[in-house]
Amino acid sequence: MSLHPAVAAVRRGVRRCLADLEPGSTVVVACSGGADSLALLAATVFEARTGSLRVVGATVDHGLQPGSAAHADRVVAQMAALGADETLTARVQVEGGGLGPEAAARRARYAVLEQVAEHTGAVAVLLGHTRDDQAETVLLGLTRGSGGRSLAGMRRSFDHYRRPLLDVARADTVTACQVEGIDYWDDPHNHDPGFTRVRVRETVLPLLERELGPGVAEALARTAEQVRDDVDLLDDLAEADWERLRTDEGSLPADRLALLPAPVRRRVLRLAALAAGSPASELFHDHVLALDALVTDWHGQKWIDLPGHLRCRAQRGTAGVHREVLAQE
Known part of the structure; x- marks a missing residue:
């Protein structure tokens, strides 16, 4: 049979x-x-x-x-x-x-x-x-x-x-x-x-x-299969750059970060936020774009607030994600 x-x-x-x-x-x-x-x-x-x-x-x-x-x-x-x-x-x-x-x-x-x-x-x-x-x-x-x-x-x-x-x-x-x-x-x-x-x-x-x-x-489903290799490669590149650039305190040198291609740089910033404790389920693309602006379009903004009671500041050539309890209204 x-x-x-x-x-x-x-x-x-x-x-x-x-x-x-x-x-x-x-x-x-x-x-x-x-x-x-x-x-x-x-x-x-x-x-x-x-x-x-x-x-x-x-x-x-x-x-x-x-x-x-x-x-x-x-x-x-x-x-x-x-x-x-x-x-x-x-x-x-x-x-x-x-x-x-x-x-x-x-x-x-x-x-x-x-x-x-x-x-x-x-x-x-x-x-x-x-x-x-x-x-x-x-x-x-x-x-x-x-x-x-x-x-x-x-x-x-x-x-x-x-x-x-x-x-x-x-x-x-x-x-x-x-x-x-x-x-x-x-x-x-x-x-x-x-x-x-x-x-x-x-x-x-x-x-x-x-x-x-x-x-x-x-x-x-076929589209997902075709895109996955590209996405995985970008993720791997970002992971390598994150390990290479981050300091022991979790900050990143903004000048060197700015040289990375935008898709890789934004992934690195997302990794930094996650490593600092921002919940993946609450960290959205808009948050990452705001972080990216601290690196590529800084015009005096003091910090970016992130989910998980985190605050990211740009200071003296670094973009560091620092744990900080946000002020309550």
Whole structure:
């Protein structure tokens, strides 16, 4: 019997992702119980046999919906039935901390996955984001004016995290589950129009497909892939310049900074602000442009206030980001 194309697509993505791992390595698969993550787990278990890998299935109960604990138990049973060598579950307390509900849940989830990876000695944690997720991310970034980084979308890998399904359509993960007889969960939050991403998924992208023709999601994901190499190169150059130019106090020589190409210089300034403690989620492009003006267009401005109660001053040839509690009105 020939392998169904949807199952083949998922397995192919996983095979490529695991190709560099040593036999006997442990891999964690983050599993929500949805079609994407269950198809990913099933494919990982299948491919792990060839590479002699150990597969750990991990699910996180965010406690945001009634019956979430029972759902987590069902996912654990499913992961075991699909052949995971070990299964783990954890319940987390989702606290906003100034973040929206999606971002807060994501932060809590990654904290658990970090602990699972450390506990199991895993060399990789696999995430079930698909090509459709990538397209949504790019489109959201474009609407927010986030620049090249938004066009680059989600990374295929970072730290020990990997995304094997970025070339796989969401429809293929659903079909793969149906073909393999896997009963997946359709999260009600995935259809709640109160979430911006849901509106993009269920309204905006279908509209673009109707008006511009099929393949919009694939084109957006392909654009992200093409832009990522350029963005990564600029980030690497900025990282090197940041390490080369910064002083022990975290200040930067404005005269040497001004000689850098603008895309690199602004990235260096952003790194300086982050290193000083400005929260990444609150540090926007306008802040970076204001920092840049201290270097390239100084006309007497005394300082720039940044998120995180920081103040950046330009003084005697340096642009230094200094920790300082801002005066309260």
